[in-house]
Amino acid sequence: MRFYLLTVLLTGAATLAFTWAVWRIGMRFKLYPEIRERDVHTTPKPRVGGVAMFLGVLVAFALSSQIPYFSIFWADPAVIWSLLGASALIVVVGVADDLFDLDWMIKLGAQFLAAGIVVGFGGIQIFFIPSDSSSSCRASPASRCRSSPSSS
Numbered sequence: 001m002r003f004y005l006l007t008v009l010l011t012g013a014a015t016l017a018f019t020w021a022v023w024r025i026g027m028r029f030k031l032y033p034e035i036r037e038r039d040v041h042t043t044p045k046p047r048v049g050g051v052a053m054f055l056g057v058l059v060a061f062a063l064s065s066q067i068p069y070f071s072i073f074w075a076d077p078a079v080i081w082s083l084l085g086a087s088a089l090i091v092v093v094g095v096a097d098d099l100f101d102l103d104w105m106i107k108l109g110a111q112f113l114a115a116g117i118v119v120g121f122g123g124i125q126i127f128f129i130p131s132d133s134s135s136s137c138r139a140s141p142a143s144r145c146r147s148s149p150s151s152s
Helices: 002-028 049-066 077-100 104-122
Strands: none
Touching: 002 049, 049 077, 077 104
């Protein structure tokens, strides 16, 4: 338990530091939109905050890779690399959206591509989607969703 706590605390501290640094960079290089009449805030708020979050995630992965307690997560590095690759794609598209206001179709396409990276290269799949107690649904071709007789 203390390894989880150590990882969370160090990752949180690193993410806070990265957030401050990205905010400073955003203010210095004016990476913020002009304030519109419909905006709630009255001072400029820089964008690209997702970069700080992603850097925090990188710290968590780097830290966990060095602690033997987390070795089970690193047993198949393809899973980790696929998650990091998909996350990096989402961050790049997010930054591009912050700077250039991308079309929604481009962002949706990037999300599908990121999901494809995780499934194709990492082999991550969803086998069960929990729901209320009256129905069950397995995400496999051989089974179908079914409801219990009491829910009809």
